[in-house]
Amino acid sequence: MELITIILAIVALMLASFFAGRARSLRLVGGPRKILRLHSLPGYYGYFTALWCLLPASLLVMVWVYLEPRVIVALVMDGLPQAHQALSEGEVNLLLGNIINLATGDAISGNADAIMQAAAERFNQLTIDSRKILAVFAISVAALSAIVSWRRITPDFRARNRVEQIISAVLILASSIAILTTIGIVLSVLFEAIRFFREVSAIDFLFGLEWSPQTAIRSDQVGSSGSFGAVPLFTGTLLITAIAMIVAVPVGLMTAIYLSEYSSSRIRAVAKPLLEVLAGIPTVVYGFFAALTVAPAIRTMGESLGFAVASESALAAGLVMGIMIIPLVSSLSDDAINAVPSAMRDGALGLGSTLSETIKMVILPAALPGIVGGILLAVSRAIGETMIVVMAAGLAANLTANPFEAVTTVTVQIVTLLIGDQEFDSAKTLAAFALGLMLFVVTLALNVLGIQVVRKYREQYE
């Protein structure tokens, strides 16, 4: 029986129990005219029965679907002859993959022998059986819980409160997903990072100057001992971030000042949406532009001036990233500038200072905390930006501050280490999680700080 049929059956039962519950409540008091004798509106009795029909059964289905493949695999493996059970873990996985492919009719590696055929048939049979059992179980649980809750309905039964309790629980559950996501990020990154630090010492990782993340297949291989010194990645990230900030902060700030203090409302009405378009362009598009238009342009320009520029220079990635961040800086600065009370502005203007003097000496100092908070958020955005650097910055882990050379960043390395089929126990893939941990911790600190500063400052003038 297909899963979707089971779900449809449960939904049908749910609808039926809604009407049954509603009808029972009305019948108990003797029809719609006597509705005042009921504690809640009749619909709530229907909702109550329907929810009780749905919840236990859907919980059962979820748990079942999660456990099913594991149990079936275990049963199939148990059914194999002794010789097969003595195999190593890798061989068992290969065998299992073949059996499953055989069962679903996909291509398999090697020839299928009789034992595998039998196992595949057993696999298919178990899958069909499991769904049949689930159908019987789920539908009877749904029906049973609906009947039990249906029988609980009396005119005094506080159906509305019960239904509202359930909804309230669902709402709380939904809002805790955000917390669960954060916990999930921390745990998943942390566990893999700890496994990495068991193989490579944290000191080597944090302070090592050489990054060449390869793990040897044979022990006598050249460069067999990979080195995981992440300093070149940190400096590369900082270099590109710095270039981006040199572009984004002055331009974004001046844009905000010009649009909020100088420009006519007509110009503002055109320029603001255009800048928002800049914020809406996907980063992969910026990356494409950086790699195929900006980087060659910089290279040609550099060569005509007579110095060497790497084809994947930090400058190209940084410049384009800076452009990308302009809208973020300008909108946060705009907020900060607009939060300065107009009394301060009017006071300065009234004393005879020009508009630029007012801005430089009164508005900017007053708005500074908000602007700094915004810049912190922008830095965090630049550090975590991935696609632009993956496409426009290089892979070479150079320890340099020269913007015309190729550098690599933390995010680029995470992507390169995890793309492609990798085993999950090599230091190489685990290193990506260690880098992810660094990235998460640093951006978290910047974000929390930035958000706090921006918020506190906003309250100050309210």
Place this chain on the structure above:
Amino acid sequence: MTDTIKSLSTHDKVLAGLGKRRRSERNFRVFGLMATAVGIIFLAVFFTTLVANGSSAFMQTFVVLEFEFSEDALAPSGQLDLEYADFDGLVRNAIRREFPEVTSRRDRRELSKIVSVGAAYHLRDLLRKDHSLLGSHIQLAVPTSSNVDMLMKDNISRTVDAAQRTLSDKQIAWVDELVASGKIHSKFNTALFTNGDSREPELAGIRGALVGSIYMLIVTIAISFPIGAAAAIYLEEFAPKNRWADLIEVNINNLAAVPSIVFGLLALAVFINWMGLPRSAPLVGGLALSLLTLPVIIIASRAAIKSVPPSIRDAALALGASRMQVVFHHVIPLALPGMLTGAIIGMSRALGESAPLLMIGMVAFIVDVPGSFTDPSTALPVQVYLWADSPERAFAERTSAAIIVLLVFLLLMNLSAVIMRKRIERKW
């Protein structure tokens, strides 16, 4: 000297400095204007290069040839087997018939490179649909190889030394001959929208990526909108104002600023390694993106709920509604347009996101158009990334075209959000 300074009145001092101050005022203003212009000029340059590079990809060069579905060539043993029949030979014969004077093996091989390898598949599909074609002659426009396509679009320069070109002098001469006889023409490139990915630029299309993106967005909206809306309702209407609510608030603001690649790491560790969901599947991509868009939707929905005036709540409460009834019967219907606008903006962010998808293996080279939520697939932005990496000149053109398609989708989504906000927005 000192006497003159002393004798200056304040008014004179102000006048003396006025020129300098006015200049600095003007400079500051010009500087601001220039800063504003930087972003807009970039946007202009960006769109011009994009359209200049990408618009040609919407047209494709075709060559009209006469094909003979001869039984000798296709079914030498008397039995037609579509999988093994020599359709490549059919294409080779067709192009050779145009140039009977070409006899040497080397030249013939070069000659056959004018036509796309996709022509053979096209013929096979034709024959599969209509078996009666066997034994007949047909005139058919088939795509040329991407090099010829590039030549016709002036992306391969004829003046460059032949060794540096992907087409030889002879091939160019043949193409010119075909153009002169009117056999080469260009048409709208439907393959771009109907094909999956391919190693051959002239056969590569965005259909697979587009369908993958749509599957992902379905998963994303189905998960993130109900959860996001429910979370926003709880936080705005029911949550007690205590430290726990503060923690959730800080947490959501922070999640909105976490780098997207970290969500990819989470998806890899939790959904693929721990829960055992399939790699490269739109289901996992959609799950990752829904966690990513959740904070965006929660923040937008909270703003929408907050904008419903308290008088509505008070009136409902005064008439005896429970708090849950107030929220579900009055507040949510009024806040819904704002919440939906937030959802659309969240979706447009999800559509453009690619970094987390790289982590969960959606960068594989996948030819087939995905047919379900668990089929391996790519997404539109990831397709852009993959094509941008390909060295062929023809892929650069197609990358720009794919970007144009992506941007059109984003524009439509944002436009609908703006229109919806304008039309349903209420001023209280």
